[in-house]
Amino acid sequence: MTRNGGDVVVETLAALGVSHVFGIPGQHALGLFDAIRRSDLQFVSSRVENNSAFGADGYARATGEVGVLFLSTGPGALTALGALQEAYATGVPLLVITSQVPRSGLGLRRGMLHQLDDQQRSATNVTKSTAVVRRAAQIPSLLADAWALAQSAPAGPTWVEIPQDVLLEITDVPVVTSVVASVAARPPRPELVDAAAALLGAAERPVILAGGGVRRSAGGPEALVTLAEKLDAPVVSTVGGKGAISFGHPLSAASWIEDRHTTALLEDADVLLAVGTAMGEVTSNYFTLAPKGRLIHIDAEPRVLEANHPGLGIHADAAPALTAIASAVSQRSGNGAAVASGLRRAVEDRLASQDLGIELALMRDLREAVPAAAQTFWDMTIAAYWAWSAWDPREGGFHSAQGSGGLGFGFPAAIAAAIGSGERTLAVSGDGGAMYSIAELATARQHDADVTWLIVDDGGYGILREYMTDAFGQATATELARPDFIALAGSFGVAAHLATLDSVGEIVADTFTTRGPAVVVLPALLKMFALT
Known part of the structure; x- marks a missing residue:
């Protein structure tokens, strides 16, 4: 059997461990879909490309795997961008593989069906990276790199375009049976861990604000609970952070972030540890939050650090940062459980009124x-x-x-x-x-x-x-x-x-x-x- 670029894509995905692919067939992407027919991949076809992207997003959140999305050129690719914004903002790992016009039309206006001036540039606002394949031999490495980057904290969508003729051309690239995909670690710098531990060790009213970055970080919830228990500190969860600590845990102050009592608790902490959150509009109760004490801000996305409040910024994935800080602080006896339960009662009383x-x-x-x-x-x-x-x-x-x-x-x-x-x-x-x-x-x-x-x-x-x-x-x-x-x-x-x-x-x-x-x-x- 002769093989083409589409087969190389599908073989690479299989070598990466992919089982499901989401999307909608399109004219320039037919080489991809014909290759799927010859593979064990399960294709899930939706009816609108934006919903295909939401589907890949939901699959990734539920399974912990990378969601893989096949898109066709032009209108198909553009229709998915709104859903990709959600994955990008939330940190969901997706690998987007979209077709392109033949290489002879890239960068030109030849009147080809679905042709855009610069399709790749359209995706830059909602993806971590973009790449264009020029030869079938590039496919395994470019997909593996995008796969790894999608999972590297902060996770998010990556985008690879493959021209129609590359997908259809016969190739002598050997059957892909292995790929190298290295997910980058994001540990904290030791001097920042020491500084954070010193602040928390001297704190009398520490509070932790746990965001979605804690949930997404491998081992993040366990590391969060370990540190919270060591500090005896109440933990407020953001919307994205729900589940980082069980609501049944004595230190959980739940997630009533749109509440003046919760805002007051965060404000009045003498040391507020915010981890895996941008402390954005909803989390800050619509920018009414004004911390009075010291802020320690941990996030894998450097652009969010101190974006809304000054503090000690630590560029790191949540789990290794929380684990390192927990190892550096001493056990503290406080009233964290009483503060957490008191906050939840205050919220209930306010709602009852x-x-x-x-x-x-x-x-x-x-x-x-x-x-x-x-x-x-x-x-x-x-x-x-x-x-x-x-x-x-x-x-x-x-x-x-x-x-x-x-x-x-x-x-x-x-x-x-x-x-x-x-x-x-x-x-x-x-x-x-x-x-x-x-x-x-x-x-x-x-x-x-x-x-x-x-x-x-x-x-x-x-x-x-x-x-x-x-x-x-x-x-x-x-x-x-x-x-x-x-x-x-x-x-x-x-x-x-x-x-x-x-x-x-x-x-x-x-x-x-x-x-x-x-x-x-x-x-x-x-x-x-x-x-x-």
Whole structure:
């Protein structure tokens, strides 16, 4: 059998240990897809390239593997960029392999189908690196390098373009059976560890703010708990950091980051250790956080260090940095557990003073309905905004689109996660966000994915309606026509259920006893808690 560049790509992926690939076929990428036919790779075809990228993202989050994405030239590649922004902002490792026009058209305007002036440059805002293959012999090394860089902290998407003629040309490159892919370590500098240990050793009111970088770092959660226990320090989790420390741990102050009591706790610490977080807009309670004590800021992305607050910046991956600091500090006896439990009681009392019975009951009912180990994926919707703070992930992973805030993440990410993990997942969307990924009902059905999709239908862009009404007294362009979601799901052969606030928990729980995709529609008008 003759082999071509497409075979070299697929062989390289197999040598890297890839099992699943996401994407949509395209004219310039046909060499890739013909090669997949001759391989053991499982291809998951979505209906929109942006959703393919969300799928690869969800697969990576659920499995801990690199998500691999095949894109076609021009419109296909460009359509995926919005979803790649989420992976880039959140630090999700993806390897994006996109086709290109033949080499004879690169950099020219020859009127080729799908041709862009500079497709590679289009990706630079949402990827860690970009490369263009010129010869089939380059494919194994360029893919291996991109694979390793995608996982090197801070993780994120990498982008490799392969022209159509390279994919189709017969090659004498030997069959790829091994590749060298070295993931770079990011340890802390010893003098910075010593400085951090000195600050924490002298602290009377240390507090830890744990971000998504802790969860993504191999051994990060364990290292976090070890240091927290040694310092006897309360730990606040960001949205991305949910699960870095169990909510059941005595030192967990949960993740009510949009709360004045949590903001006050972080501000009043005489030493605040922020790790794996940019301390950005949501985490800082919309930039109201103003630390009064010393700040130690650890992150693998150097651009976030001290970006919002001055402090001791430590450029390092979370796990080795936390482990090194824990080894350098002495055991401390404090009142961390009492501070953590006191904060959680204060938050509960504040919420109890507001008219939020419906929303609190919904969060409680969904939490009890979903198995403790289930992975959950949340779109940008009011229910998700509640979940950012209120949801206890237990043994499962909590994933949201909070990194870049784009709509349509939840359902395609949950489909791919279910396919990759072999376990049922939960996606939560609003009716507005649901329309971004409604075509993926076909994907869920085609692959018989064990996914439950909860659509909270409030007739429009609910959070924007609330923002605009608060700001201007009325909302504009937030009310939406939408389909009969029950009938639409049924037309795809997907089981669908109409729920009420009283029945939604029971219905969602029942779907976790079934196989295949299921849709639950909840007509409900939710509101946000007051931020102050």
